[in-house]
Amino acid sequence: MSRPVRPLVLGMLLTRFALAPLAAQQAGTPAPAKPRPAAATTRSCAQIRAAKAARPRRKAVAGPSVEGITEYTLPNGLRVLLFPDASKPTATVNITYLVGSRSEGYGETGMAHLLEHMVFKGTPCHVDIPQELTEHGANPNGTTWFDRTNYFETFGATDANLVWALDLEADRMVNSYVAKSDLEKEFTVVRNEFEMGENDPGSILEERVMSTAFLWHNYGNSTIGARADIENVPIERLQAFYRKYYQPDNAIMVVAGKIAPSSTLRLIEDKFGRIPRPSRTGEMKIWPTYTLDPPQDGEREVTLRRVGDVQVLTAVYHVASGAHPDFPAIDVLARVLGSQPSGRLYQALVATKKAANAFAFSYRLKEPGALLATAQVRKEDSIDSARVAMLGALDSAVIRPPTAEEVERAKTEIVKNLELLLNNSERVALTLSEWASMADWRMLFIHRDRVKQVTPDDVQRVAALYLKPSNRTFGTFIPTDKPDRTEVPTTPDITALVGSYRGDTTLAQGEVFDPSPDNIDQRTSRVTVGGLELARLPKKTRGGSVNASLSLDFNNPEGMKGKRAIGQFTAQMLLRGTKTKSRQQIKDEFDRLKARVSVSGGANAGNARIETISANLPAVLRLLGEVLREPAFDQKEFDELRQQTLAQYEENKSDPQALAFTAFSRYLSPYPKEDPRYVPTIEESIAEVGAVTLDDVRRFYAETYGAGHSQLAIVGDFDPAEVNPILSSIFGAWKSPKTYQRLAQDFQDVPATAISIETPDKANAMFLAGINLKLRDDDPDYPALLLGNEVLGGGFLNSRLATRIRQKEGISYGVGSFVNISSEDQASRFITYAIHAPENAQKVEVAFREEIDRVLKDGLTADEIEKAKQGWLQNQQVGRSNDGQLAGDLQGKVYLGRTMAFDKELERRVAALSADQVNSVLRKYIDPARITVVKAGDFAKGKAEPGKP
Numbered sequence: 001m002s003r004p005v006r007p008l009v010l011g012m013l014l015t016r017f018a019l020a021p022l023a024a025q026q027a028g029t030p031a032p033a034k035p036r037p038a039a040a041t042t043r044s045c046a047q048i049r050a051a052k053a054a055r056p057r058r059k060a061v062a063g064p065s066v067e068g069i070t071e072y073t074l075p076n077g078l079r080v081l082l083f084p085d086a087s088k089p090t091a092t093v094n095i096t097y098l099v100g101s102r103s104e105g106y107g108e109t110g111m112a113h114l115l116e117h118m119v120f121k122g123t124p125c126h127v128d129i130p131q132e133l134t135e136h137g138a139n140p141n142g143t144t145w146f147d148r149t150n151y152f153e154t155f156g157a158t159d160a161n162l163v164w165a166l167d168l169e170a171d172r173m174v175n176s177y178v179a180k181s182d183l184e185k186e187f188t189v190v191r192n193e194f195e196m197g198e199n200d201p202g203s204i205l206e207e208r209v210m211s212t213a214f215l216w217h218n219y220g221n222s223t224i225g226a227r228a229d230i231e232n233v234p235i236e237r238l239q240a241f242y243r244k245y246y247q248p249d250n251a252i253m254v255v256a257g258k259i260a261p262s263s264t265l266r267l268i269e270d271k272f273g274r275i276p277r278p279s280r281t282g283e284m285k286i287w288p289t290y291t292l293d294p295p296q297d298g299e300r301e302v303t304l305r306r307v308g309d310v311q312v313l314t315a316v317y318h319v320a321s322g323a324h325p326d327f328p329a330i331d332v333l334a335r336v337l338g339s340q341p342s343g344r345l346y347q348a349l350v351a352t353k354k355a356a357n358a359f360a361f362s363y364r365l366k367e368p369g370a371l372l373a374t375a376q377v378r379k380e381d382s383i384d385s386a387r388v389a390m391l392g393a394l395d396s397a398v399i400r401p402p403t404a405e406e407v408e409r410a411k412t413e414i415v416k417n418l419e420l421l422l423n424n425s426e427r428v429a430l431t432l433s434e435w436a437s438m439a440d441w442r443m444l445f446i447h448r449d450r451v452k453q454v455t456p457d458d459v460q461r462v463a464a465l466y467l468k469p470s471n472r473t474f475g476t477f478i479p480t481d482k483p484d485r486t487e488v489p490t491t492p493d494i495t496a497l498v499g500s501y502r503g504d505t506t507l508a509q510g511e512v513f514d515p516s517p518d519n520i521d522q523r524t525s526r527v528t529v530g531g532l533e534l535a536r537l538p539k540k541t542r543g544g545s546v547n548a549s550l551s552l553d554f555n556n557p558e559g560m561k562g563k564r565a566i567g568q569f570t571a572q573m574l575l576r577g578t579k580t581k582s583r584q585q586i587k588d589e590f591d592r593l594k595a596r597v598s599v600s601g602g603a604n605a606g607n608a609r610i611e612t613i614s615a616n617l618p619a620v621l622r623l624l625g626e627v628l629r630e631p632a633f634d635q636k637e638f639d640e641l642r643q644q645t646l647a648q649y650e651e652n653k654s655d656p657q658a659l660a661f662t663a664f665s666r667y668l669s670p671y672p673k674e675d676p677r678y679v680p681t682i683e684e685s686i687a688e689v690g691a692v693t694l695d696d697v698r699r700f701y702a703e704t705y706g707a708g709h710s711q712l713a714i715v716g717d718f719d720p721a722e723v724n725p726i727l728s729s730i731f732g733a734w735k736s737p738k739t740y741q742r743l744a745q746d747f748q749d750v751p752a753t754a755i756s757i758e759t760p761d762k763a764n765a766m767f768l769a770g771i772n773l774k775l776r777d778d779d780p781d782y783p784a785l786l787l788g789n790e791v792l793g794g795g796f797l798n799s800r801l802a803t804r805i806r807q808k809e810g811i812s813y814g815v816g817s818f819v820n821i822s823s824e825d826q827a828s829r830f831i832t833y834a835i836h837a838p839e840n841a842q843k844v845e846v847a848f849r850e851e852i853d854r855v856l857k858d859g860l861t862a863d864e865i866e867k868a869k870q871g872w873l874q875n876q877q878v879g880r881s882n883d884g885q886l887a888g889d890l891q892g893k894v895y896l897g898r899t900m901a902f903d904k905e906l907e908r909r910v911a912a913l914s915a916d917q918v919n920s921v922l923r924k925y926i927d928p929a930r931i932t933v934v935k936a937g938d939f940a941k942g943k944a945e946p947g948k949p
Contacts, residue, residue, distance in 0.1 A: 043124060043175075044124055045123075045124040045125040048123075048124055048125060048171070048175055049125065052274045052275075053274075055274040055276070056274070057269050057270050057273045057274055058074055058075040058076065058269060058273035058274070059074075059075075059269055059273070060072035060073060060074045060080060060265055060268070060269055060273070061073050061074075063079075064442065064498075064501070064502075066442055066445055066501065066502060066503035067422070067445060067503040067504055067507065068083060068084070068085075068507065068509075069081055069082070069083045069428075069432075069441070070082050070083075070261070071441070072265060072268075074248065074268075074269065074272060074273050075273070075277065076248040076249060076272070076273065076275055076276060076277035077247075077248050077249025077250075077277050078248035078249065078251055078252075078253065078272050078275075079251070079252040079253070079436075080252075080253050080254075080255070080265070080268055080272075081252065081253070081254040081255070081256075081432060081441060082255055082256075082259065082261045082264060082265065083254065083255070083256035083257075083425050083428060083429060084256075084257075084258075084259050084260070084261050085256060085257055085258065085425035085509070085510065085542050086258055086509060086510065086511070086512045087258075087509065087510020087511055087512065087513060087539075087540065087541050087542045088157070088257045088258055088425055088426065088510070088513075088542070088881055089156065089157055089258055089512075089513060089514065089515050089877065089881045090154050090155060090156060090157050090257050090258065090426065090877075090878050090881045091154070091155060091156075091157040091161070091162055091165075091255065091256065091257035091258055091259055092152060092153070092154040092155075092254070092255070092256045092257050092425070092426045092429040092430070093152060093153055093162075093165040093166060093169060093253070093254075093255050094150055094151070094152035094253070094254045094255075094256075094429045094430055094432070094433060095150065095151055095152070095169045095173070095251055095252075095253045095254075096148050096149070096150040096251065096252050096253070096254075096432075096433040096436055096437060097148065097149045097150070097245055097246055097250055097251050098147070098148055098245075098250050098251070098252070098436075098437055099112055099148065099149055099241075099245035099246075099250065100112050100144055100145050100146045100147045100148050100149060100223065100437070101113070101144070101145075101146050101218055101221050101222070101223040101225070102146050102147055102217075102218045102219065102289060102366070102367065103218075103245065103289075104218060104221070104225075107229055107233070107237070108229065108233070108237065108241065109221050109222075109225035109226045109229045110190070110194075110222075110223070110224055110225015110226065110229050110230045110233075111225070111229070111233060111237070111238060111241050112144050112149050112223070112241075112245075113144040113149075113190065113223055113224055113225060114183075114186070114187070114190055114225070114230060114233065114238065115149070115178070115238060115241060115242055115246075116142045116143070116144045116149050116151075117142075117186050117189065117190055118176065118177075118178050118182060118183065118186060118238065118242075119142070119151070119172050119176040119178075119242075119246075120142065120797065121176065121177045121178075121179070121182045121186075122172075122176070122177050123171045123172050123175040123176050123177060124175060125167075125171050125175070126167075126168050126171055126172065128798060129168065129172070130795065130796045130797035130798035130802075131795075131798040131867065132164070132168065133153060133796040133798075133871075134790075134795035134796045134798055134867065134868070134871035135867045135870045135871045136153075136155050136156075136161050136164060136165075136870075136871060136874060137155060137156060137870070137871045137872065137873065137874020137875035137876075137877065137878055138153040138154060138155040138161075138165075138796070138871075138874075138875075138878075139153065139154045139155075139875070139878060140152065140153040140154075140796055144223050145223060145434075145437070146218070146219055146223060146363075146365055146366075147365060147366045147437040147438060148433055148434070148436070148437030150430075150433040151169065151172075152429070152430060153165055153168075154257075154426055154878060155874065155878060156874045156877045156878055156881075157257055157258035157259065161874075162255075162259065162264065162267065163267060166255075166267050166268060166271045166272070167271055169253070169271075170271040170272050170275065173246055173247070173248065173251070173272075173275065174246065174247070174275060176242065176246070178235070178238055178239045178242050179235070180235040183233075183235050183238065184810075185807070185808065185809065185810035186810055187230055187231055187233075187810070188810040188811060188837075189806055189810045189811075189812070189813050190224075190225075190230050190813075191227065191230055191231060191837070192764070192811070192812060192813035192835065192836055192837055193224065193813040194224050194225070194227060194230060195763035195764040195837055196763075196764045196813060196814075196835060197222075197224060198762075198763035198764065199655065199656065199762050199763055199764045201304060201306050201308040201310075201312060202310075202312045202314075202374070202376070204304060204306070205302070205304045205312050205314050206314055206372065206374070207222045208302045208304055209302050209314050209315075209316045209372075209473050209474070210222075210316060210370065212300050212302050212473050213293075213296070213300065213316045213318065213370060213473035214293055214370075215293055216291050216292070216293050217289075217291055217292060217293050217367065217368075218289075218291070219363075219365065219367065219369060219370070240283065243284075244283065244284055244286065245286070247277075247278045248272060248275050248277065249277055249278065249280070250286065252432075252436045252441070253268070253272075254428075254429045254432050254433075255268070255429075256425040256426065256428060256429035257425050257426060257429070258512070289366075289367055292367070292368065292490075293318070293368075295471075295486055295487055295488070296318060296470060296471050296472075296473075296486070297470060298470050299469050299470065299472050299473070299474065300472075300473040300474070301473075301474060302473070302474075306761060307654055307760055307761035307762070308651075308654065309379060309650045309651050309652075309653045309654055310356070310376050310377065310378060310379065310647050310650055310651045311376070311377040311378070311379060311381075311383045311386075312374065312375070312376055312377070313355075313374065313375045313377065313383070313386060313387055313390055313474075314372060314373070314374045314474070315372070315373045315374075315390070315391075315394060315472055315473070315474040316370050316371070316372050316472070316473045316474070317370065317371045317372075317466050317467055317468075317471050317472055317473075318368060318369075318370060318466070318471055318486065318488050319362060319368065319369060319370060319371045319462075319466050319488065320368055320369075320466075320488055320489050321365060321366060321367055321368050321369060321438070321439075321490075321491040322364035322365055322366070322369070322438040322439065322443070322447070323366075323438060323439035323440075323443055323491055323492055323494055323497065324368075324489055324491060324492060325450070325492070326462050326465075326489065327362075327364065327447070327450075328447060328450035328451045328453075328454050328458075329454050329458040329459050329461070329462040330362050330371060330462050330466065331362055331364070331414060331447075331451065332402075332407055332410045332411055332414065332451065332454050332458075332459050333362075333371070333397065333402070333410075333459050333462055333463055333467075334360045334361050334362040334371055335360075335409075335410035335413060335414065336397065336402045336406045336407065336410050336459065337360040337373060337393065337394065337397060338358070338359040338360025338361060338373065339409070339410060339413065340358075340359070341576075341583050341584055341587075341637075341640075342406070342409060342584045342587075343358070343359075343360070344393045344394075344396055344397065345358035345359065345360055345373060345375065345390065345393045345394075346358050346359075347393070348389045348390065348392060348393035348396075349375050349386060349389050349390060349393065350640050350643070350644070351636065351640060352389065353381075353639065353640075353643060354377070354381065354382070354385050354386045354389045355375040355376060355377045355378075355381070355386045355389075355390075355643075356376050356377065356378050356381075356643045356644050356646065356647030356648075357375065357376040357644055357647060358373075358374070358375040358376070358390070359373070359374055360372065360373040360374070364434065364438055364447075365438060366437060366438045366439060366491065367491060368488040368489075368490075368491070371466065371467075373390065373394060375390050376647055378643070378646060378647050378650060379650065391474075394467055394472075395467070395469075397459075397463040397467055398463050398464050398467055398468075401456065401459075401460035401463070402456055402459045402460060402463070403456065404456050406456075407454065407455070407456045407459050409584075409588055409591070411451055411452065411454060412588070412591045412592055413591045414448075414451050415448060415451060415452060416591045416592075416594045416595075418444070418447075418448045418451075419448075419543075419594055420545075420594060420596065420611065420613075422507060422543060423507065423541070423542050423543030423544075423545040423613070424542070424545070425542060431444065432444065435447075439491070439494045439497075439498075440494050440497075440498045442498040442501050442503070443494075443497075443498065445501070445503045445504065446497070446498065446501060448504075449504070465486060466486060468486055470486070471486040507542060507543040508540075508542065508543060508544055509540075509542060510539070510540045510541040510542040510543075510717075511539055511540035511541075513539055513881075515877055515880035515881045515886070516877075516880075516904075517880075517900035517901060517903045517904035517907075518900070518904065520537065520880065520886070520890075520900045521899050521900045521901060523537050523538075523539065524536065524537045524890065524899075524900075525720070526894065527724070529724065529727050529728050529731055529732055530707060530708075530728065530731050530732035530733060530734070530735075531706070531707045531708035531709055531710055531731065531734075531735060532707050532710045532711070532712055532727060532731040532732075533710070533711045533712070533894045533895075534711075534712050534713075534714075534724075534727065534894075535711070535712070535713040535714070535890045535891065535893070535894050536713075536714050536718075536720045536723075537713070537714070537715045537716075537886070537890065538714075538716070538717070538718055538719070538720060539715070539716065539717065540717055541716045541717045541883065543613060544613045544614035544615065544716075544717040545611070545612075545613060545614075545716050545717065545883065546610075546611075546612055546613065546614055546617050546714065546715070546716030546717050546718045546883075547609075547610065547611050547714070547715050547716055547883040547884040547886075547887040548608075548609070548610040548617075548621075548712060548713065548714045548715070548887055549607075549608075549609055549610075549712070549713050549884075549887040549888040549890070549891040550607065550608040550609075550610075550624075550710070550711070550712045550891070551605055551606070551607050551710060551711050551712075551891055551895060552601075552605060552606040552607070552628075552705065552706070552707055552709075552710045552736075553604065553605050553709040553710060553711075553740045553742075553895070554604065554605065554606075554704040554705060554706060554708070554709070554736040554738055554740055555567075555603060555604040555605075555704050555736075555738055555740065555741075556604075556738060556739065556740065556741035556743075557676055557741060557743050557744075559603075559703070559704070559738055560603040560604055560676035560743060561674060561675075561676050562674075563603040563676075563700060564602065564603050564676070564680070564688060565685070565688040565689050565691075565692050566603070566692055566696045566697060566700045567601060567602040567603030567604070567700060567704075568601065568602055568603075569638070569641065569642075569645075569689075569692050569696075569697050570601065570606075570697045570700050570701050570705075571599055571600050571601025571602065571606050571607075572599075572600070572641055572645075573631060573633055573637065573638060573641065573697060574599045574606075574627050574628060574631050575587075575597070575598075575599050575627060576632075576634065576637040576638075576641065577631070577632035577633075577634045577637055578626050578627055578630045578631060578632055579630045579631075579632055580626070580630070581626070583634075583637060586623070586627065589623055590620070590623065593612060593616040593619055593620050593623070594612055594613050594616055595610060595611065595612035595616060595620045596609075596610070596611040596612070597609070597610050597611075597612075597620065597624060597627075599627065599628075603676060604676075604740075604743055606628070606705065608624060608628070609884070609887075609888070610624065611884060613717075614716070614717040614718055614719075617714075617718050617723065618722060618723065618726055621723065621726050621727065621730065622726060622730075624730075625726075625729070625730035625731075628705070628730075629730065629734060631701065633694060633697055633698050633701070635694055638694045638697065642689060642690075642692065645689050646686060646689055646690065649682055649685050649686045649689060650686065652682050653682055653683075654759055654760075654762065655759070655762075656757070656759045656762050656764060656765055656766040656936035656937050657766045657835075657936070658682065659682070659757050659759060659766075659936045660757065660766040660767075660768050660934050660935065660936035661766075661768065662679065662681060662682055663755050663757060663934050663936070664755075664768045664770065664831075664932070664934040665679045666679040666681070667750065667753060667755065667932060667934070668748060668750055668770065668772055668829065668932060669748060670748060670750060676743060677743065677745065702737070703737055703738060704736055704737070704738055705736060706734050706735045706736030706737065707730075707731040707734045707735070707736070708734075708735040708736045708739075708740065709736070709740040710731065711891045711892075711894040711895045712727070712731075712891065713887045713888070713889075713890035713891035713893075713894065714887065715883045715884075715886050715887040715890065716883050742824065744824070744825055745822060745824075745825040745827035746825070746827055747772060747773075747774040747825075747826050747827045748772050748827070749772065749774075750772065750932070751930070752771075752929060752930050752931055752932050752933075753932050753933075754932070754933045754934075754935075755932075755933070755934045755935070756934075756935050756936075756939065757934070757935065757936035757937075758936075758937075758938065758939060758940060759936055759937055759938055760938055760940070760941070761938060761941075762838075762937060762938050763837070763838075763938070764835055764836070764837065764838075764937065765835075765836055765837065765838040765840075765841055765935065765936060765937020765938070765939070766833070766834075766835060766934075766935070766936045766937065767812075767832075767833065767834040767835075767836060767841065767844050767845065767848070767933070767934075767935055768831065768832070768833055768933070768934040768935075769831070769832040769833075769845075769848060769931050769932065769933045769934075770829055770830055770831040770832060770931065770932060771829070771830050771925075771926065771927065771930050771931050771932065772827070772828070772829055773785075773819070773828040773829060773830055773925050774826045774827070774828075775821075775826055775828055775925070776821065776822045776823060776824065776825060776826050776827075776828060777821045777822065777823050777906075778823075778902075779826070781921045781924065781925070782821065782906075783906060783909040783910045783913060784913055784917050784918045784920070784921035784922075785819060785830075785921050785922070785925060786819060786821075786872075786910065787865065787868055787869065787872065787910055787913055787918055788860065788918045788919070788921060788922040789817055789818065789819050789830070790868040790871075790872055791860050791864045791865065791868045791918075792817055792851075792852075792855055792860075792922070793815075793816040793817025793818065793832055794816060794817065794818065794868075795868065795871065799816060799817075800851050800854075800855060801815055801816060801817060801832065801834075801848065801851055802815050802816060804847050804850075804851050805834060805844060805847045805848070805851075809843065809847060811836055811837070811840040811843050811844055811847070812834040812835055812836045812840075812844060813835055813836075814833070814834070814835040815833065815834040815835070815844075816832070816833060817830065817831060817832040817833070818830075818831055819831075823892075823896055824896070830925065830926060832848060834848070836937075838937035838938045838939050838941060841935055841937060841939060845933060845935075849928065852926065852928055852931075853928060855922065855926075856922065856923050856926065856928070859915065859916075859919035860915055860918055860919055860922075861915060862914070862915040864915075865913065865914070865915045865918055869910060869911055869913070872910065873907055873910065873911060876903070876907060
C-alpha cells in the first residue's frame, strides 16, 4: 500500500464486505520462481554467505531506554529497538528505511513506492519471499509514505521464525534483485494501484490540493508518483536509488513481542552487524532536505471535475513539523475542528444538514506539513452553502477561541489512543516507523506528554497563527496591500530534544500465554447469566488490556421482512445518545475510560465490541448497558445518520467494486424481494434508507431488542467475580419480546452466467468469479477445500492466481480467492477477485480460467500442499494471539455450541491432508462450467485504447 487510504468497501451478500484485508495481502510484490541475472546483485547465495561470514560480527552499543523499549546502535549505523512483551506469543520484525517520496528527485516520483514492490522479488538466498512468508504463517506488508518505507512481518514467536525473519531483512537490505525483467512487469501492477486511487474523487482532490499548497516541497507529490515516472523509470536509476538508501546507516529496526533481548540482539549483530557501513561520498551522500515552500501569500483554489456521486470540499493549511512544540496544540486543534459529533465542522455542516460528513486531521511529518479539513456533500445539496459553512467553522477557531471543554475532550481522545496503543507491542512496533521517520522514536512519548500539557491558550495561539485565509489552499487569490503571511517554523534539533528524555513509568507486563486450542479451552470458563451465555478467559496482559465481544440475537424470519434498513439504523442509533447522556457525553466518557466501543447490527442481531483496560472494565460495561437498554433515539441524530448513510450508498452508485459485488451477490442469491435474504440493488438500498422513520426505529427496538438469546466473550486482564454481578444487572432480566429463530441460508444451484457493468470514467475495474458450494465447515471435505484455496488464491502473493496474474503478467494489483464458508447451513461460496485496468479485462479472465483449468487437470503438488500447511497452521496461532480476534472467536463458538476443540480437530485434519485428497476435493467442487463471472469498469474506454498493456 503506497499511502494511508480510505478502506475499499464492497457490497457482498446482505452485508458490506471490506477489501482491506485482501488489499493488505497484495501490498508487497511477488518473488520470482527462480533466480535471474541483471539485478542489483549478481552474486550467488553461497558467495554472499561466504563473504558475509568472512566479515567480523560487530557488537551493538546500548542507547536510551524508554518505557520498556531499548535502543541499540551497530557500528554500521543501524539503530535497533527491542521491545520484549512476554504476554504475546508472536513477534514482529519491522525495518524502516528513512526514504519516502520526500527523497525523490526529478523523474523519480513514485520510485520509493516502486522499490517497495521490487524488494519482494527476492534475493539469491531468499528466492521466493511470498512463499517464505506464507510458509512461516506471517502477517506481512510493506508500505511507503512521505518520509519512510517499511517492511514488517508478524509471526509465531519461535527461534526458527525469528532467525528466518532477521536473515530475510538483512539479505534484502543489500542483496535484493532489482532487475529490469521484473520492473517491466511490475510497473503495470503499480500503475494498477495508481488507477485504484484514481477511482476516488475525494482522494484525487486531496492530491490536487496538496500539490497546489506545496509548490516546491515534495510533500506536494503523491507517494504513488506520476504515471509517466512509474511507466518510464530506467532500471539503472531504480538500482542506484536502492543502493543509496537501503543501507544500515539509513534504517531503524524494531523487534517486538515474545523475544529474549540478549539472544535477539546477538542474532541481529550476526545478521546485520556484518554488513559494512557505506561510504557517504559522491553519489552515495544523502543530503538533508533543504527545499522549503515560502510563506503562502494568498488563498489558492483547485477545482476537480470527474464522474462521481458525492461532492467533496477540502481545505489545507501549512503547519509546523511533527517535532515542533506547536504540533501538539495543532493536533488538538484538528480534533476540536474534526471530532464527531462535537467538532466545529460537524456542528456547522452535518448537524445543519449542509453536508453528510465532515472531518479534519493533521499530517505529522518530518518537515513542515499540513492540516486538512474535508466535507462530503450529497449531490442534491448546495455545495456553495456547504463551502460557506465550512470556511465559517474553520475561521471560527480564530474568532471564537476553543473552549476548555473542547480542548480537554480532544486531549483525552488523543491520550486514550496513545495509551491503548502502548498496550499492544505489535501495534507499537509498526507505529514507531512513523515517529522514527518523522524525527526520533522517542517523540511518540514526548508527543503524548506534550499533549497532556496543551492549554486552551496554546490552541488559540496556533489557530490564529496557522488558520489564516492567506495560508489556506481552497479559495481564490485576492490581491491585498498588506499581506498577512505565516512563517512556518523550522524543525527543532531532535538530538537535543530527546537527549535526556526518559519517559513515563513502564506499563505492567503480561503473562506468557500459550494460544493453543487446548490451553484456551482449559483457561476459559462458561456460565449463563439470564439469557446471556458468557465465556471468560482471564489472563494477565500488557497494560491490563481487555477485549470483549457481544452478540444479541433476536427476531425471526417473518419479523425480519422489510426491516433490513430499520435494523441497521436501530443499532447505529444506540451510541448516539441515551435517556441521560448525549452522543458527545457517551463519547467523552468512553474516552475518559480509555475504551474503544463499537455497536452494529441488523434485522436479526445486535453486536458490540470493547477494548479497554482492566481497571475501567466495570464502568465501561455499565455504560454499554445504558447504551443498549436506554437509547434516546433523538430526531436530530437520526436525521444526521440518514444523511450520512445516503451519502455512503450514493457514493457506491458509480463504484466498480460496489456494483460488481452487488450484482454478483444478487445473481448467486436469487431470493424474491419479499424474502429477508433478498439482496437489494444500490438504488433499492437508497430507497429503503430514505423511507426509514424514527418511529420505525423506536418500534423495532421495542419489539425485538433483548438478551434472551445472546453471547458474550471476555478475554484479558479482568476479575470474573467483579464482572458477573454487573452483567447480571444488565442482561439478567432483559428479554426480547420475540423468540429468536435463525434465518437459514439455502444452497442455490444457479447456472453460470456473465455480467458486464459499465462505469464510465473509472480508471480501475473489478473482476469477480465464483460458484455456490453445498457444504459447511464441519463437512469432511472442508479442510481439503480450505487448503486447496490457500494454494490457488490465498497466501501472500505466492498463490497460483497471484503468481500468474500479478507476478507473471503484471495486470492486477490485488488478486486472490477465498471460501466464504457457513458454520450452520450447506450454503457456502468460492470467490475469486482481481482489481485491474479496464483494458486488461479479457487478459484477467483468460488467465483466471487457464489457471483454474491447469489446477484441475494437473493438480497441486505435494510440495505446494506441504508448504501451505506449514504457513496456514502457524497463521492460526498468530490469529489466536490477538485478544480482540480471540474474543470474537470465542463468542462465535458459544453461539454454535462449540469449543476450541473444533479448531484443534480442523488443524489436525488439515495437517494430515495429502495432495491427492486436496486435488480430489477441488475437482469435486470447482466446476469451471458453473462459475459466474461479473465485471465492472469503463470497458468502452478500454476498447478505444487497444495498444496499452
